[in-house]
Amino acid sequence: MSRSQITRGARVTQSDVSAARRSPDGRRDDDGCPILHVDMDAFFASCELRSRPDLVGLPVIVGGDGSRGVVTAATYEARTYGIHSAMPMSRAKRLCPDVVILPPDFALYSEVSAGVMAVFRDITPLVEPLSLDEAFLDVSGAVRRLGPPAVIAEQIRARVHDEQGITCTVGVAPTKFVAKLASTRAKPDGLLVVPSDRVIAFLHPLPVGALWGVGEKTEEVLLRLGLTTVGDIAHTPLDTLVRALGPASGQHLHDLSWGRDPRHVTPPAAEKSVGNEETFPRDVDDPEVIRRELLRLSEKVASRLRAQGYAGRTVVLKVRFADFSTITRSRTLRSATDVGREIYATAVALYDALGLQRARIRLVGVRAEGIVDADEAPRQMLLDEPEVGWREAEQAVDRASARFGRGSVLPARLLGTGGDDGYGGAPAPPRPR
DNA sequence: TCTGGGGTCCTTCAGCTC
């Protein structure tokens, strides 16, 4: 019996697909299953409960409590009420009026995540984090040292529990995609091994929505074709899938349905874009408020770029209107930048070019794409740019922020009421959340 | 019911160059 079954009552599924057992010929089920997918259980909520043991066993959700907040994480007790992540807070509260709501503490989650990832890297250097709370591991190089994959999976579960005080679920399989499905089906606090000779039997009864890349829209298309299970997709001609979903998605789903997933576990590459967006507490139709928010977002994006040593060449403006329709506009600069003023100037030019009069806007966002190392980015000097320009000024702001805290130095336009807010003494518009 | 925020990838289309 596995450690988890002894100590934590884990659900180690042992039906068609089993936790590692030996076959009559002496072969282990986890032979040929070097890929592990490790997923923390209700991660944000679990982190909070470490310091709030009085809440263990209660329905608890993490998320913004504002008028437009959504659920970021929910304990399994909260999920019994039908609450799930991304659900509007208002609805969650209606489903469970007694639910305990905690504000998110991303610094805490990052700290716990770093501890968990350190456990993974202690096992194997081949770790591919997907987010703060999950990662793929390729343990093929660790088998001789630590034992078969299922044994390694149990070691990981035990160490995460003992060192970080939270539980996790591990899927063990020949490929990334099957390992991920396995962990999903073993949740919470479980371990599931899908042996290579059982992959098809495991996959084909699953609903199409279980496949990676099948969301609401794709599921609709598949259901219209009469395809309800992964097995249905597998037995549909590739041409039909390509016609319905496009060449990339069609081929991708067909491959997955037969358990084919050639992707390796690769440590993360550099980021491809950096952006920030903000939903206003109430829809806004004042262009000056929008411009001020664009300035704030541009400064934030630039600051993040500089902190990581990046610069971006394409600036993307995102606008979501009151009816939730969304548009993007982008402009590629002659050279990459990490200067907030340049990003802002581009974003606001894109916004002005939209020619919106008093359209009611719900959200604005600014994103920098075409990321390169700032050191390698050629600098485009402007004709009127002084020797010491905005870049140097913003670097000085970074140093001040590091010393005195974020927000210690702000553009005058972003200062609050009661002072020179850049509007000649007019009342400052409401700040987004 | 009323939808956050941070990202990636794919598709389509238009414009440009050869």
Add this chain to the structure above:
DNA sequence: TCTGGAGCTGAAGGACCC
């Protein structure tokens, strides 16, 4: 000189993931 196709890039939008 004109035309059409191929190939590339940028822009825009959409779907998806956590």
